[in-house]
Amino acid sequence: MKIYEKAPAKINLLLDVLRKREDGFHEVEMIMTMVDLADRLELEELPRDTIIISSQAGYIPLDEKNLAFQAARLIKERYDVRKGVYIHLDKKIPVAAGLAGGSSDAAAALRGLNRLWQLNIPEDELCRLGAELGSDVPFCVTGGTAIATGRGEKLERISNPPQCWVVLAKPPINVSTADVYGKLRANELREHPSTADMVSAIERGSFSDICTGLGNVLENVTLDLYPEVLQLKESMQKLGADGVLMSGSGPTVFGLVSKEAKLPRIYNGLRGFCKEVYVVRMLT
Numbered sequence: 058m059k060i061y062e063k064a065p066a067k068i069n070l071l072l073d074v075l076r077k078r079e080d081g082f083h084e085v086e087m088i089m090t091m092v093d094l095a096d097r098l099e100l101e102e103l104p105r106d107t108i109i110i111s112s113q114a115g116y117i118p119l120d121e122k123n124l125a126f127q128a129a130r131l132i133k134e135r136y137d138v139r140k141g142v143y144i145h146l147d148k149k150i151p152v153a154a155g156l157a158g159g160s161s162d163a164a165a166a167l168r169g170l171n172r173l174w175q176l177n178i179p180e181d182e183l184c185r186l187g188a189e190l191g192s193d194v195p196f197c198v199t200g201g202t203a204i205a206t207g208r209g210e211k212l213e214r215i216s217n218p219p220q221c222w223v224v225l226a227k228p229p230i231n232v233s234t235a236d237v238y239g240k241l242r243a244n245e246l247r248e249h250p251s252t253a254d255m256v257s258a259i260e261r262g263s264f265s266d267i268c269t270g271l272g273n274v275l276e277n278v279t280l281d282l283y284p285e286v287l288q289l290k291e292s293m294q295k296l297g298a299d300g301v302l303m304s305g306s307g308p309t310v311f312g313l314v315s316k317e318a319k320l321p322r323i324y325n326g327l328r329g330f331c332k333e334v335y336v337v338r339m340l341t
């Protein structure tokens with residue numbers, strides 16, 4: 058039997074860091090939502106007790122470093138599953154981009170294997186397993202829109218933002234999340250974006266207040282390392298996006314746009330100097 062799972066990309070509408078923890082991770086407060094740019098996983102049971110990963114993308118690991126492999130190994134160990142699985146990853150989400158492509162693949166593998174092997178694992182347990190694989194995996198298990206706290210694994214579901222267009226532009230650099238958190242001086246942050254204001258804007262369905270409330274304290278770290286990300290941000294603003302922010306640790310910059318008529322100018326303007334530009338919808 059073959060089954061399919063979609064693994065959408067996330068964006069952080071807000072990302073605040075409260076402090077660095079003893080365990081090396083950072084205590085965060087984030088508002089995350091999904092966009093309609095997704096990898097697609099094909100899962101097929103194998104008679105042999107093995108995990109095989111393939112992908113059309115030449116630039117991701119296919120061995121135990123792959124997060125979908127780690128998800129399959131974790132579920133097999135915890136639930137004593139002595140069957141094998143072949144997982145094909147049709148990658149559409151750019152890698153190391155701040156869009157949680159790997160985390161979403163891991164989450165989709167957990168959901169898919171739960172179905173394929175009829176394990177009936179409840180969603181909160183899938184989230185706990187996901188947290189063992191990465192801080193963003195629990196959110197990718199549930200999807201929707203959520204406030205994420207702790208190191209990102211504690212989730213509170215909120216309503217979805219009003220529907221809009223999302224323009225994603227990724228400059229040709231790979232950013233290491235660990236590196237960006239490592240360079241952040243969490244105790245010296247003077248400005249914090251307001252989670253309460255953003256939650257209120259989302260719940261009121263106010264697109265303009267969502268645009269003004271966007272904020273990410275990791276942005277300055279990545280902008281200092283890679284000035285081309287700032288150039289991208291400024292271009293997207295000049296081209297008419299209503300709200301612009303870097304997602305996660307970057308380098309992808311997203312622009313929220315309410316009017317479809319604005320899209321050709323923004324897309325064509327960005328494509329003039331950035332090869333990877335996507336126009337998608339919020340997943341609501």
Ligand SMILES: C[C@@](CO)(OP(=O)(O)O)[C@H](O)COP(=O)(O)OP(=O)(O)OC[C@H]1O[C@@H](n2ccc(N)nc2=O)[C@H](O)[C@@H]1O
Pocket residue numbers: 069072081082083084085087154155156157160190191192193194207208209234235238239304305306307
């Ligand atoms: C920044 C964010 C925002 O959504 O996303 P990305 O830019 O990676 O997409 C996340 O916090 C990333 O989550 P994820 O990519 O799952 O991180 P993990 O694999 O758990 O951790 C990678 C490294 O980032 C650092 N890290 C991560 C999360 C956190 N709350 N504090 C940290 O300091 C740690 O150094 C850790 O070793």
Ligand SMILES: Nc1ncnc2c1ncn2[C@@H]1O[C@H](COP(=O)(O)OP(=O)(O)O)[C@@H](O)[C@H]1O
Pocket residue numbers: 116117118122123124125146151152153154155156157158159160162163234305306307
């Ligand atoms: N299934 C996967 N898809 C993409 N990257 C993966 C996957 N499994 C492991 N990785 C590794 O994880 C790292 C971060 O990938 P990704 O999740 O795309 O980053 P980000 O969280 O910044 O969006 C990459 O260096 C990549 O080699």
